[in-house]
Amino acid sequence: MTADGGLPARLRRAVEDDDLGAFYDALEREGRPVVTAQQVARRLDRSQAEAEDLLAGLSDSGSVGSVDVSTDPVVWYPTEWGELATRERVILFPERREIIVDCPTQYTRAQLSQFATLDDTTGEREDGTRGFVYSIRREDIWQSPFEELGTLLASVRSVLPRRSPHLEGWIEDQWTRARQFTLWTHEDGYTVLEAASEDLMGNVARQKLDEEQLHAPISDTEAWVREGAEGEIKRVLYEAGYPVQDDRELDPGDPLDFELHLQLRDYQQDWVQRFVEQQSGVFVGPPGSGKTVAGMAAMAEIGGETLILVPSRELAEQWRDELLAHTTLDEEQVGVYHGGAKEVRPVTVATYQIASMDRHRSLFDSRGWGMILYDEVHHIPSPIYRLSADLQSKARLGLTATPVRGDDRETEIFTLVGPPIGTDWDKLFDAGYVAEPEVEVRLLPWADEESRNVWANAEGRERHQLAATNPRKIEEIRRLRDDHPEAKALIFVDWLKQGHDIAETLGLPFVSGETPHHERRRLFGEFRDGDRRTLIVSRVGDEGIDLPSAELAIVASGLGGSRRQGAQRAGRTMRPTGSALVYVLATRGTSEENFAERQTRHLSEKGVRVRERTVAEDDE
Known part of the structure; x- marks a missing residue:
């Protein structure tokens, strides 16, 4: 013992090292970069009091830091992580398919946006840095903008700190699932559902779908689809984990040639390009990010007659004013269709309520639309609005600030309209666009x-x-x-x-x-x-x-x-x-x-x- 009753310095460091090693063991077993005292106690098989003493000692020595957060009483983390706060750090949790990034570079964020979703951010810290939490969902892989699996995996490997066979195996499985079912148009005019194998048709499609959707088999891998059941087929197979590729030859409608007067921002051009390649999708961005402008640009690129669906009469009138102000379309080419006016023109703006009514929907359904645009598309899963999603077009585009719904039916938006296309809000804040x-x-x-x-x-x-x-x-x-x-x-x-x-x-x-x-x-x-x-x-x-x-x-x-x-x-x-x-x-x-x-x-x-x-x- 020393004169002051403490442990010798060498022995004290040994005790601290043992305790710090135990703390790292708890982090590894918990699979998280931060832990509560309760989680440490459980992972180290100690009492709550013993865990709190261990953490307090490590905190006194400067090896561990803590912070109060809203979801837990206190969380603890190694202080060395804080000392690296100005450098990019990427931490992968493959079992949870979660990626935590501190101070990501522009390249890293651009790559992550192509195969992952930004779930959370710490907000700006006192030193000006930010932390980000990304998750890789099956939908992210299904809709990733890569022609080949190898290119997707190369993008994943370019930002992760190490190779993960577990994660890459899961990505390959999801990539394959997104290419197992296709809807296409038979030369006689009816729609065919085709599976990549006889097993998939028998054990997935015919098990999940019934005679209300499939009329009769054509071969071991093909089935005749009942007219009007395409949307339901896509929804059912999507929920089963198999997104359907829609390659039907839909009526593109009469051509409509017009130009946009406004200059697009870089991210808006990216949105439009991705939409034109896919012919379906949902622009997701904060208010003020220019989704309406990007939507008008997408209409001009598609170049066909367009039906725009909106939730209110005010928004219908607003869309007409925006189109006339910012494009070469004239008043004879743009009409509104709601309770106060009923004009069907090459570009028609209608309310969801009107488009969902049988006596009006038949009018819209009989016209060949080159594109249908769903503004405030988060309404689509609602029972009444959903009827409007049965309207068919070659290109389908949704706009929303956030697809979040109180009933957790966000995936139906992407099933009925198309996959999300967007830039994370935080990136737009940093760039000064919003x-x-x-x-x-x-x-x-x-x-x-x-x-x-x-x-x-x-x-x-x-x-x-x-x-x-x-x-x-x-x-x-x-x-x-x-x-x-x-x-x-x-x-x-x-x-x-x-x-x-x-x-x-x-x-x-x-x-x-x-x-x-x-x-x-x-x-x-x-x-x-x-x-x-x-x-x-x-x-x-x-x-x-x-x-x-x-x-x-x-x-x-x-x-x-x-x-x-x-x-x-x-x-x-x-x-x-x-x-x-x-x-x-x-x-x-x-x-x-x-x-x-x-x-x-x-x-x-x-x-x-x-x-x-x-x-x-x-x-x-």
Whole structure:
């Protein structure tokens, strides 16, 4: 022992080395770069207290660091990883098909985008670096833009730290699966489903499909498809793990020659090129990334008559205005088809509702469309909208800021329309194409004790509504407007009475589903042109309305909505330049706190920084 009662330095280092080795063993067994004390205890077969003592000792010696995170109490990691923070590091977990990258180069991110999905990011750290989490899904391999398996594997090997036979074997299996079934048109005009082998036709296709989809066998590997069953066949086999290649000779419609007046960005050109090669796909990018422009460019490249499907009349009119303003198409070539107007022209913009009605769908189905474009395509899996996906065309394109759905039916979007094509949000933020919004969740007290007592005695939906419409939010909205007097602001509400109360108290216009269409267009036009600085909007403003110049978004209610709703509302502030602010107001101590976390989680995963602030009762 030393005079101070401690261990000799050499023995102390030996103990620390043994403990650090045990910690690395726990990391390896857990298969993660960070672990909790509970995971260390389980992997080392120690008690929770012993694991915490070990981690505390390693932390004191500087060998291990820790950080508080939202999903676990504390996670621990080797400090040497932090010391390498300015250098690219790629960590592969082959069993989970997950890749963690710190400080990736532009080359690495470009390669990963071709065969992996960006799932999460740490956001910007104090030293300016970022960490990224990618996963390799089966869909990523199915739709990867490579003609040969060897080229795909070469791209994978170029960014991973080591070869992984396990991962490469799985990639080869998925690559093969994506080439086992094909739909093609017989010379007599009917559709044929062909399998790569007799075994696949018998044990997969005929087991999963019935006489409603397959009319009769033609050979051991071919079957006659019932007319109109193509979409269902693709969906069923996709869910079984076999995406179908659609090589049918569909009517391309009459040619339509026009040009786009706008210059495409590099990533938009890449989107369009990939779509033209595949003839199907979904452009996925944040609001403000120019999906509409890329969609118009894709239409020009396809060069056929086009049906554009949208969720609202406002968006139909907006599409017509954009086409006339930014292409060589004239008014005789562009028509709208909805409850207020019914014009079928070489380019027709219709609402999903109209296209799903039998008496109208037959009209659209009888025309040879060279292309169908589905705007806000995340609606497609819904029962009513899904009927519109039965419309057939040679080329099918979807547009969406995020395919995330509350019912977890995202894959149906890619089955019915096409695979995702896009650039990760974080990359667009870094390039300066889209302003990264600053999101702050503000937890508010009750306006008074009476309001809190009424909420405490309520149940179910009424309880949530009372928290969502807490009168204290009106004063917070007033304060935020005073703090940002020059910003053009959108105030989002889900409850009509709350919208009217805010409008009456603050003297602002409120746009809801009850607002006449001509009045909506006038108010939105004034906002876009800068003649009006603030609007209160209900769900009619969540998507499809072109409000690109909003600088401030205040979410007063709607926290029970989906993650996609959170992205849409934050997206109303995403612009190429300038600041972008989003404030989410939630009543402290209620279910709104959990809803706020859920609704902003998707933004955080996309690299958007989300912070939280608790507002005190006497905070002025």
